[in-house]
Amino acid sequence: MEPKQRSMFEWAMLLGLFFFITALGASLWYFSNDKDIKKPVVGIVLLGDRNEEGWNAPQYRGMKKACDAMGVELLVSDNNSGLDGKCADAVRKMVENGAGMVFLTSYSYTTDGKTLIREFPQVAFGTNSAECRGRNMTSYFIRMYQGRYLTGALAGMRTKSNVIGYVAAMPNSEVNRGINAFTLGVQRTNPNARVVVMYTGSWENEEVEEEHTYRLITQEKADVITYHQDEPMAATVAEKMGVDYIGYYEDLQNGSEHDLTSIMCNWDRYYEDIVRYYLKGEMNFVDNRWVGMEADLVELSQLSDAVTYEQRTVLKQLKKEMLAGRFVFAGEIFDNKGKRRCQPNEVIRDEYLLQHMDWLVKGVDVLE
Structure with missing residues (x-):
C-alpha cells in the first residue's frame, strides 16, 4: 500500500510547528541565561x-x-x-x-x-x-562661570548701594573662577559696583554662612547677595532680610521678588x-x-517679576554674545592687586582657568 501524500495544509502546519518550537527554545534559552547578562x-x-x-x-x-x-x-x-x-x-x-x-x-x-x-x-x-x-x-x-557672568550683569543692574555680597567656600580655582566671572559681569553693566567676598572655609557650614551673609548686609551694605556653597543658606538669610539674591545649582522657587534667578545646569x-x-x-x-x-547645559531659572524689561533685554543680548563666541575671560583684565592678567587681544586658556586661577579680578574685595 503506497504511503499517503501529505496535503499542502499539513505541510504548512508542520512548518509552523517547527518555527514555533524553534522560537520557544530560543526564548527559554534567553530567559534562562538572562541572569548571567551583567549590566555595566x-x-x-x-x-x-x-x-x-x-x-x-x-x-x-x-x-x-x-x-x-x-x-x-x-x-x-x-x-x-x-x-x-x-x-x-x-x-x-x-x-x-x-x-x-x-x-x-x-x-x-x-x-x-x-x-x-x-x-x-x-x-x-x-x-x-x-x-x-x-x-x-x-x-x-x-562652564558654570558663564551663568555667573550673566547673573553678575544682573546684580550690577539691580544694586543701588553698589555693593554686592558673595559668600564663598574657599579660594580654589573653581570658586575664584566663579567670583571673577561674576565680577566681570557686574563691571559690564555697572563699573562703579564692587563685589565683597567672604570665604567660609568649607562647602557646608550653615552657621558661618549665616554670619557672613548677615555681616555683608548689615555692615558692608550689600543689597544683592550670591554664594558658592553646597546649601542656599545665604539666600535664606537674604530673603529674611528683604535683600535681593541669586541662587546657585538649584531653582529656589521662593516665589519672592527678591529671588532674582538661579544658575542652573542640566546634569x-x-x-x-x-x-x-x-x-x-x-x-x-x-x-x-x-x-x-553652547550645549544648552547652563541656563538661568525664571527671572523674578522685579527684573525689568530693560534688564531682561540686556541679559538676552549678553547671552547672545556668548553663544556667538564671545569669551568671558578675554580682553584686558587686571587683578585686584593691579597686575595685568590678560592682554587686550588675548583669551585666557581653559587649562589656566581650570587649574591656575589663584587670583581675583579688579573690583573684588575680600573680608577676613
Missing part, C-alpha cells in the same frame, strides 16, 4: 546627602536619570568627607561590586583621587577637580554623554570635558 556598573560618590538640595541632589538625580536611560546599574555612596578617607573606602567597595567607572563629585576628593587612580588602573574615573590628573582620570565640569544630559563615552571605551580620551551654554 557606575558609581558616584557624594560629599553630602543625595537628597540634599544645592549641589548633591542635582548630581545624584542627574546621574540616576542618565543611568536609568542607558540601562546602567548605579552605585551611590553619600555623606563622604574628603578629609577622613571615607571617599577612598567607598570607591573600593564600589569596585568590589563591579563598578568600572566612578565619579568623584567634589573638589575635596583630590587627595583620595590621586591614590585611587594608581590603586585601580583598570577603572575609569571622573572628577570635578582639574587638579587631579591621570591616564584613567578625566576632569569633567560644566542628567551631561552625565548621559559621559556615561556613553565610558561605554564606548572613550571616557579618558581627553584630559578635560568642559562644556556649557
